[in-house]
Every structure is written in C-alpha cells, then in structure tokens.
Amino acid sequence: TLSDRLTSALQSLRGKGKLTDADIDATAREIRIALLEADVALPVVREFIAQIKQRAKGAEVSGALNPAQQVIKIVNEELIGILGGETRRLTLAKNPPTVIMLAGLQGSGKTTLAGKLAMWLKKQGHAPLLVACDLQRPNAVTQLQVVGERAGVPTFAPEPGNGVGDPVDVARRGIDEAKHAQHDIVIVDTAGRLGVDEELMRQAADIRDAVRPDETLFVVDAMIGQDAVATAEAFRDGVGFSGVVLTKLDGDARGGAALSVRQVTGRPILFASNGEKLEDFDTFHPDRMASRILGMGDLLTLIEQAEQAFDAEQAEKAAAKLGTGQLTLEDFLQQMLAIRKMGPIGNLLGMLPGAGQMKDQLAQVDDTQLDRLQAIIRGMTPAERDDPKIINGSRRQRIALGSGVTVREVNDLVNRFFEARKMMQQMAGRFGFGGGGGSKS
Ligand code: GDP
Ligand code: MG
Numbered sequence: 001t002l003s004d005r006l007t008s009a010l011q012s013l014r015g016k017g018k019l020t021d022a023d024i025d026a027t028a029r030e031i032r033i034a035l036l037e038a039d040v041a042l043p044v045v046r047e048f049i050a051q052i053k054q055r056a057k058g059a060e061v062s063g064a065l066n067p068a069q070q071v072i073k074i075v076n077e078e079l080i081g082i083l084g085g086e087t088r089r090l091t092l093a094k095n096p097p098t099v100i101m102l103a104g105l106q107g108s109g110k111t112t113l114a115g116k117l118a119m120w121l122k123k124q125g126h127a128p129l130l131v132a133c134d135l136q137r138p139n140a141v142t143q144l145q146v147v148g149e150r151a152g153v154p155t156f157a158p159e160p161g162n163g164v165g166d167p168v169d170v171a172r173r174g175i176d177e178a179k180h181a182q183h184d185i186v187i188v189d190t191a192g193r194l195g196v197d198e199e200l201m202r203q204a205a206d207i208r209d210a211v212r213p214d215e216t217l218f219v220v221d222a223m224i225g226q227d228a229v230a231t232a233e234a235f236r237d238g239v240g241f242s243g244v245v246l247t248k249l250d251g252d253a254r255g256g257a258a259l260s261v262r263q264v265t266g267r268p269i270l271f272a273s274n275g276e277k278l279e280d281f282d283t284f285h286p287d288r289m290a291s292r293i294l295g296m297g298d299l300l301t302l303i304e305q306a307e308q309a310f311d312a313e314q315a316e317k318a319a320a321k322l323g324t325g326q327l328t329l330e331d332f333l334q335q336m337l338a339i340r341k342m343g344p345i346g347n348l349l350g351m352l353p354g355a356g357q358m359k360d361q362l363a364q365v366d367d368t369q370l371d372r373l374q375a376i377i378r379g380m381t382p383a384e385r386d387d388p389k390i391i392n393g394s395r396r397q398r399i400a401l402g403s404g405v406t407v408r409e410v411n412d413l414v415n416r417f418f419e420a421r422k423m424m425q426q427m428a429g430r431f432g433f434g435g436g437g438g439s440k441s
Contacts (some may be wrong), residue, residue, distance in 0.1 A: 037254065103191045
C-alpha cells in the first residue's frame with residue numbers, strides 16, 4: 001500500500017532538519033504512483049504533484065514535525081482542498097418545492113440514491129416526493145416505488161396502462177403534484193444508459209428544462225475509476241450539474257474518481273453512498289476521502305497528534321484505559337462534558353487521545369445532539385454505563401423512554417460508542433499507548 005511505501009520512502013527523510021529538493025522529488029514520485037493506483041486521472045495527478053512540489057519546497061520546517069511528516073501533511077491538506085474543503089450543503093429553493101434532479105449512467109445508483117436522499121431529508125423534517133422519470137427500463141418505476149416505500153416517502157409515477165409515457169410530462173406533473181400536496185422537496189429520478197449517448201442526454205436536458213432543478217446531481221459509481229472523467233465531462237456538457245454524488249464506496253475503489261471528477265468539472269461532491277441499504281449514505285467528507293485516496297489514515301493521525309499539545313497526564317490516564325479497551329460510557333459522558341465546557345467542538349477534538357480517529361464520530365455531533373446523547377447516558381444505570389454490553393433490547397427501551405428519545409437513538413449511541421472504543425483500542429495498540437499493554441482483547 002501507499003502507506004507502507006511512503007513510510008519507507010520517507011524513512012530516508014527522517015531525522016533531517018530540512019527538506020532538500022531531492023527529498024521532495026523522491027516523495028512526490030511515491031505519491032504520484034499512489035494516486036495513479038487510486039485511479040486518479042493522469043492530468044489531475046500531474047497538476048496535483050506540481051502543486052505539492054511547489055508548496056513543499058517553500059515550506060518552513062516546523063518544530064513539531066519531522067520533514068517527512070511535513071510533506072505528508074502538505075499532501076493531505078492539498079488533497080482535502082481539492083476535494084472541496086468543507087462539506088457543501090444542498091441548496092434549498094427560496095420558494096419550495098426544491099427540485100433535485102438525478103442524472104448519471106445506468107447502474108450508477110440513481111434510483112437507490114433517490115431513496116437514500118429521501119429518507120435522509122425526511123429525517124431532517126422535510127417532506128420529499130419522488131418522481132419516476134425513468135420510463136426506459138421496465139421495472140424502473142416499481143424499483144423507485146419500492147425504495148420510496150422503504151424510505152416512507154410517496155412516489156409520483158405515470159398511471160399504469162397508459163403506454164410508455166413521456167418522462168418530461170411525468171416530471172412536470174410530478175412538480176405540480178408536489179405543490180398541490182405540499183411537498184417541500186422533489187427528487188426526480190431519470191433514466192440512464194450503459195454508455196453516454198445523445199438520446200439520453202437530450203431526454204435528461206428536456207427534463208431539466210421542464211423542472212428547472214435547484215440542484216442537478218451527477219451520480220457516479222466510484223468503481224469506474226478513470227472513466228469517471230469522460231462520463232462527467234459528457235454529463236457536464238450535455239445536461240450540466242451542480243453537484244456530484246459518489247456511489248459504491250463500500251467497494252474497494254480507492255476513490256480516485258472523486259479527485260478526478262472534482263478537479264475536472266469543478267463541481268463539489270455533496271454525498272457519498274456506501275452500500276445497498278438506505279442507511280448506507282452520508283454527506284461527503286473531503287478529509288475522509290483524502291485519507292482513503294492516500295491510504296494512510298494512520299500516518300495522518302500520528303501527525304495530528306504530534307502537532308497537538310494536550311494535557312499529558314489526563315491523556316496518559318485515558319490512554320491506559322483505551323489500551324485495554326475498557327473505556328466506559330461514563331468516560332464517554334465525561335469526555336463529552338469536557339468538550340462542551342471547552343467551546344467549539346472542532347478545536348477540542350484534538351485534546352482527546354485518539355481524537356483523529358474519533359473525529360468522524362464526533363464531527364456528526366452538534367450541540368443539540370450532545371444534549372440528547374447526554375440525556376441518554378444519564379438515563380442509564382451506573383452498571384450499564386460501566387459495561388454497555390449488558391444494554392439489551394428491553395434496557396434500550398427503558399432508557400429511550402426515560403430520556404425522551406427513540407430506541408433508535410439509543411441504538412445509535414451504543415453502536416457509535418462501541419465503534420469508537422474499538423477504533424481507539426486499535427490505535428492504542430498500534431501506536432503503543434496504554435503503558436506498553438497494547439490491545440489485550
Ligand atoms: P440506477 O440505474 O442509476 O438507478 O442505479 P440503481 O439505483 O438501480 O443501482 C444499481 C445497482 O447498484 C443496484 O443493484 C443497487 O443496489 C446498487 N447500488 C447502488 N448504490 C450502491 C452503493 O452505494 N453500494 C453498493 N454496494 N451498491 C449500490
Ligand atoms: Mg434507476
């Protein structure tokens with residue numbers, strides 16, 4: 001993997017006080033190979049590497065990092081920057097309904113995404129309507145109705161028995177229906193072909209003109225790698241799009257498509273799909289994608305840690321616990337309270353040992369969610385906090401009832417906690433926290 005190769009390449013840089021041009025060139029070569037292996041398109045790689053070299057050559061040598069770490073940090077930062085920096089949100093229309101149109105090749109995951117997006121929006125209090133404009137494939141309408149049902153969202157479809165029907169007409173009537181039934185968001189599913197073709201583009205463009213979408217999302221399968229660039233360009237020119245959704249990230253694709261599409265089209269990536277279930281979906285996180293493309297999340301974590309000053313004593317105590325996997329929900333609660341006291345979450349994550357790995361979990365937590373999480377943990381008995389494994393179904397129900405949340409939220413918290421604990425334990429083992437004990441599980 002890149003992580004291994006870079007680690008050895010960078011070994012030679014270790015211990016040097018300053019980066020020489022030769023050091024940077026050698027490192028750049030390795031990163032170049034890694035990006036190509038991750039299926040990033042060649043022109044994009046070239047541009048990226050040139051940028052890296054330039055920045056690395058001008059870089060000050062930092063006190064906290066050795067030169068090798070510094071190069072990785074630069075690479076990572078540049079990558080995150082290209083991938084979009086912060087997560088970009090959906091644009092909602094001032095006058096509802098907001099119209100979101102999905103476009104992409106057949107099999108890219110549009111219909112599945114329609115259901116995922118609908119469920120995600122519904123959870124946030126929206127009332128979406130799905131509109132079935134793929135009248136090409138025999139089962140496409142039924143497929144959308146099925147995912148709609150699963151998401152608990154209605155689907156507008158042409159009446160059966162009326163022949164094939166005109167997708168543009170269905171789209172238009174779908175919007176009318178949404179206004180009529182007071183849906184604030186309309187998700188328009190469209191047909192896709194296996195390859196880019198003109199008829200498909202024209203149909204998509206006609207639908208676009210009929211519904212005037214607030215967002216047109218280009219849905220692209222991360223597994224198609226290099227082909228993503230040509231496909232994205234074709235859709236950009238044929239239909240145009242305001243954002244990108246990357247699907248099938250649960251596969252082994254390293255995500256080079258993300259970097260290529262972003263760089264070539266200049267359009268932000270809004271969402272990522274990572275599985276067939278409706279829950280397998282999230283907003284796109286450039287930082288996660290960057291470490292996936294580089295394949296060196298661990299190194300990045302180490303670098304973050306090296307840069308962060310934290311209370312050594314407290315960290316040591318917590319680390320000893322982490323190393324043995326004994327972190328409890330009570331600790332979790334205490335950490336959460338500490339975070340709250342200290343201000344904006346982003347600044348503070350770094351204070352927790354293993355924070356780099358926890359960040360994904362915690363980044364999803366805002367203050368009101370923190371209140372709820374706190375309420376849930378407070379609703380547990382000390383024994384449950386101490387050993388969350390005992391929290392079975394009936395206990396979950398009791399806790400949910402007592403803390404005024406749904407059982408689902410309790411499940412989420414418990415699952416997230418286990419996940420975080422596992423990750424921290426792995427980290428602790430790998431990086432030798434925990435008083436030499438490592439992971440003992
Ligand atoms: P469409 O032709 O663009 O509408 O694509 P579909 O939504 O019908 O998806 C095509 C296939 O890919 C289906 O079998 C989906 O279950 C599957 N699929 C969609 N998104 C994902 C994903 O994120 N991960 C995985 N593993 N499968 C996906
Ligand atoms: Mg479809």
